[in-house]
Amino acid sequence: MSKQEFTITVYxxxxxxxxxxxxxxxxxxxxxxxxxxxxxxxxxxxHRFTIVIDELEEVVRKLVRQIxxxxxxxxxxYNTNDEIVWQELALYKVSTDEIAEKxxxxxxxxxxxxxxxxxxxxxxxxxxxxxxxxxNRLISVLEPHGLIEFVRSAxxxxxxxxxxxxxxxxxxxxxxPSDEVIENExxxxxxxxxxx
Amino acid sequence: xxxxxxxKESTKQKLVTExxxxxxxxxxxxxxxxxxxxxxxxxxxxxxxxxxxxxxxxLKHILVRHEQGGIHAGQGFARTSGKVGVVFATSGPGATxxxxxxxxxxxxxxxxxxxxxxxxxxxxxxxxxQETDVINITAPVTKWNxxxxxxxxxxxxxxxxxxxxxxxxxGPVLIDITKNAQLQKFAYTGYxxxxxxxxxxxxxxxxxxxxxxxxKLINEAExxxxxxxxxVILGKAEKEFKCFIEKSGIPAAWTILGLSALPTDHxxxxxxxxxxxxxxxxxxxxxxxVLIAIGMRFDDRVTGRxxxxxxxxxxxxxxxxxxxxxxxxxxxxxxxxxxxxxxxxLTKLVQSxxxxxxxxxFRNYQQEEEAxxxxxxxxxxxxxxxxxxxxxxxxxxxxxxxxxxxxVGQHQMVACRYAKFNETRSNITSGGLGTMGFALPAAIGAxxxxxxxxxxxxxxxxxxxxxxxxxxxxxxxxxDVKILILNNRFLGMVRQWQQxxxxxxxxxxxIASPDYVTVAKGYGIAGNSVNxxxxxxxxxxxxxxxxxxxxxxxxxxxxxxxxxxxPQGCSVSEIRLK
Numbered sequence: 001m002s003k004q005e006f007t008i009t010v011y012x013x014x015x016x017x018x019x020x021x022x023x024x025x026x027x028x029x030x031x032x033x034x035x036x037x038x039x040x041x042x043x044x045x046x047h048r049f050t051i052v053i054d055e056l057e058e059v060v061r062k063l064v065r066q067i068x069x070x071x072x073x074x075x076x077x078y079n080t081n082d083e084i085v086w087q088e089l090a091l092y093k094v095s096t097d098e099i100a101e102k103x104x105x106x107x108x109x110x111x112x113x114x115x116x117x118x119x120x121x122x123x124x125x126x127x128x129x130x131x132x133x134x135x136n137r138l139i140s141v142l143e144p145h146g147l148i149e150f151v152r153s154a155x156x157x158x159x160x161x162x163x164x165x166x167x168x169x170x171x172x173x174x175x176x177p178s179d180e181v182i183e184n185e186x187x188x189x190x191x192x193x194x195x196x
Numbered sequence: 197x198x199x200x201x202x203x204k205e206s207t208k209q210k211l212v213t214e215x216x217x218x219x220x221x222x223x224x225x226x227x228x229x230x231x232x233x234x235x236x237x238x239x240x241x242x243x244x245x246x247x248x249x250x251x252x253x254x255l256k257h258i259l260v261r262h263e264q265g266g267i268h269a270g271q272g273f274a275r276t277s278g279k280v281g282v283v284f285a286t287s288g289p290g291a292t293x294x295x296x297x298x299x300x301x302x303x304x305x306x307x308x309x310x311x312x313x314x315x316x317x318x319x320x321x322x323x324x325x326q327e328t329d330v331i332n333i334t335a336p337v338t339k340w341n342x343x344x345x346x347x348x349x350x351x352x353x354x355x356x357x358x359x360x361x362x363x364x365x366x367g368p369v370l371i372d373i374t375k376n377a378q379l380q381k382f383a384y385t386g387y388x389x390x391x392x393x394x395x396x397x398x399x400x401x402x403x404x405x406x407x408x409x410x411x412k413l414i415n416e417a418e419x420x421x422x423x424x425x426x427x428v429i430l431g432k433a434e435k436e437f438k439c440f441i442e443k444s445g446i447p448a449a450w451t452i453l454g455l456s457a458l459p460t461d462h463x464x465x466x467x468x469x470x471x472x473x474x475x476x477x478x479x480x481x482x483x484x485x486v487l488i489a490i491g492m493r494f495d496d497r498v499t500g501r502x503x504x505x506x507x508x509x510x511x512x513x514x515x516x517x518x519x520x521x522x523x524x525x526x527x528x529x530x531x532x533x534x535x536x537x538x539x540x541x542l543t544k545l546v547q548s549x550x551x552x553x554x555x556x557x558f559r560n561y562q563q564e565e566e567a568x569x570x571x572x573x574x575x576x577x578x579x580x581x582x583x584x585x586x587x588x589x590x591x592x593x594x595x596x597x598x599x600x601x602x603x604v605g606q607h608q609m610v611a612c613r614y615a616k617f618n619e620t621r622s623n624i625t626s627g628g629l630g631t632m633g634f635a636l637p638a639a640i641g642a643x644x645x646x647x648x649x650x651x652x653x654x655x656x657x658x659x660x661x662x663x664x665x666x667x668x669x670x671x672x673x674x675x676d677v678k679i680l681i682l683n684n685r686f687l688g689m690v691r692q693w694q695q696x697x698x699x700x701x702x703x704x705x706x707i708a709s710p711d712y713v714t715v716a717k718g719y720g721i722a723g724n725s726v727n728x729x730x731x732x733x734x735x736x737x738x739x740x741x742x743x744x745x746x747x748x749x750x751x752x753x754x755x756x757x758x759x760x761x762x763p764q765g766c767s768v769s770e771i772r773l774k
Contacts, residue, residue, distance in 0.1 A: 017341070
């Protein structure tokens with residue numbers, strides 16, 4: 001087994017300090033977080049972390065258990081790239097003169113799905129979203145023409161097999177939850193990643 | 197407290213009183229059944245201490261000499277009493293002095309609620325006097341922590357704190373309360389205990405199919421072996437555990453935190469696991485066909501080299517914390533649950549059996565260890581006394597009824613190996629973290645936890661000097677703690693490693709001691725020092741019979757080693773007898 005990219009999705013309470021508690025689970029083990037996004041979820045008051053790391057599955061499984069152990073974490077999942085749909089957003093700032101002269105803007109828009117967000121005399125900002133390879137490709141196109149600034153967002157991902165958290169949260173809120181919520185998925189369904 | 201209004205919205209007609217945040221903190225403690233607090237005041241926690249002035253009849257506050265002493269006392273209290281230990285400290289250095297104890301309680305799963313004062317909320321992040329970022333400093337060493345900046349949060353947050361500290365796998369919780377919240381007056385509507393947090397599932401539903409799978413493996417086993425840890429004690433499942441091994445007839449060995457969960461003289465108690473554990477349990481780990489781990493976490497000091505640990509065996513792991521299952525040792529069957537519930541279910545399904553030949557093998561190893569190590573340790577013919585013989589004499593005089601609190605190092609290993617226990621919650625030691633300086637304050641707390649029992653702190657000459665200031669706490673409270681210092685004039689465990697693995701290069705392990713008897717005298721504590729075997733028994737007897745605290749120093753051999761030993765990086769079956 002070798003290292004591969006895993007996306008960890010964590011449903012949490014929206015609580016100050018929890019980001020640190022989750023981050024130190026990785027840093028304590030000297031594991032680099034490739035990308036981290038926090039966002040609201042479809043359920044009001046429930047926060048969602050999307051974390052990307054490059055690790056062995058065995059390590060990821062243990063990390064997820066440590067994350068779930070945090071009092072304010074409702075549920076954590078990990079998935080391979082096949083199991084999710086994901087996007088990253090990228091912004092590129094380039095000199096308007098340069099770009100107008102040397103690169104066909106139209107080509108950029110068509111081939112790379114880029115969109116001009118701001119066009120000023122001195123610079124233009126393009127935006128694309130997609131997988132990392134796609135956003136990287138546009139860098140290589142723009143770089144020879146003096147890419148002034150580049151930034152890429154963290155990954156946001158949706159698990160293909162997930163049916164959302166609305167039903168689950170009711171289970172969590174129940175004082176006597178069903179077996180489904182309380183079960184130890186690691187014992188019963190070790191092979192399945194998404195079990196709830 | 198003055199009743200100012202009766203809420204009309206509430207159908208239950210809750211009585212609303214105006215309380216300060218500080219009063220609400222103390223009301224919460226009383227509602228949780230707390231009667232003892234270990235603490236040290238300071239600027240940022242003064243409003244709570246001011247309120248405590250009026251509550252001193254309901255809440256006993258033990259003034260320690262250092263916050264580290266306070267938290268270790270809280271740990272000792274929690275470990276003997278089975279209740280939540282409560283600790284107060286001020287902001288800044290007061291709070292940072294708790295960190296060692298928090299880390300210790302976290303790794304040894306000790307339920308604590310620590311309340312720290314914090315600077316006024318408007319000063320947070322300004323580098324105010326005695327301000328530290330306590331929440332972030334303590335995040336890795338607490339089960340949960342929370343900062344309160346508004347008094348109205350206090351009842352609910354403290355209810356959560358107690359619930360989290362003691363439920364599931366217990367652990368330390370720290371609540372940091374800013375000074376303004378302590379001072380703030382608010383409409384207090386009473387205290388409601390917490391029994392549910394939607395994101396927290398401490399008590400799993402036990403799944404019968406795993407119990408059945410585990411029972412099947414056990415019933416088919418020819419050489420089953422039980423290894424148990426503190427989970428049995430934390431789950432208050434000592435009786436259930438005893439029923440299980442007695443019906444199944446399976447020999448059992450303990451981790452040092454599991455010690456005293458099963459009486460040491462029980463016929464199926466095979467002794468101690470791990471680096472300085474007994475010969476049989478270590479070797480047999482690699483010979484058994486089914487290894488049943490109950491409430492233990494396969495610490496590296498227990499397993500030795502992991503890739504050579506019990507590889508031949510099917511492993512059944514019972515634990516309340518799902519993250520422990522498969523963490524270090526892959527389980528064939530994981531039984532997630534509170535062993536108070538899972539053990540009786542398992543006992544019902546296992547066949548009543550005995551394993552005479554298998555148990556005989558343990559006995560044979562025991563005899564070999566007895567002949568090669570134990571006899572000489574307990575009955576030495578050397579001029580110098582051994583730590584083992586001190587423990588033997590102590591056993592003879594206490595009959596195994598005392599609470600034994602140990603520090604960290606050689607004396608700890610010797611005490612755990614040889615001390616006799618009849619009752620649970622009698623062995624208090626710093627296991628996971630290995631905190632030198634733990635024993636003296638922990639013994640104070642242990643005694644407050646079980647005032648009717650004899651508490652003996654066994655401490656090395658290194659560890660005692662780390663928290664010796666707590667003699668002041670003993671002096672002031674008049675608590676009866678017996679302090680037994682085993683003085684080998686060395687930092688013995690490090691010296692042993694330097695001897696065995698570093699060519700006897702004794703680098704900074706030669707430690708001088710003060711005259712402990714005189715030091716004790718300065719604190720008004722009686723004491724004695726012995727360095728001749730002929731005086732040992734009478735000296736220990738005098739210590740135990742003395743009414744009040746007593747310090748006894750016993751001079752033991754300088755360069756004695758603890759054996760057997762599983763050298764680091766070796767498999768448990770490579771355990772050395774010398």
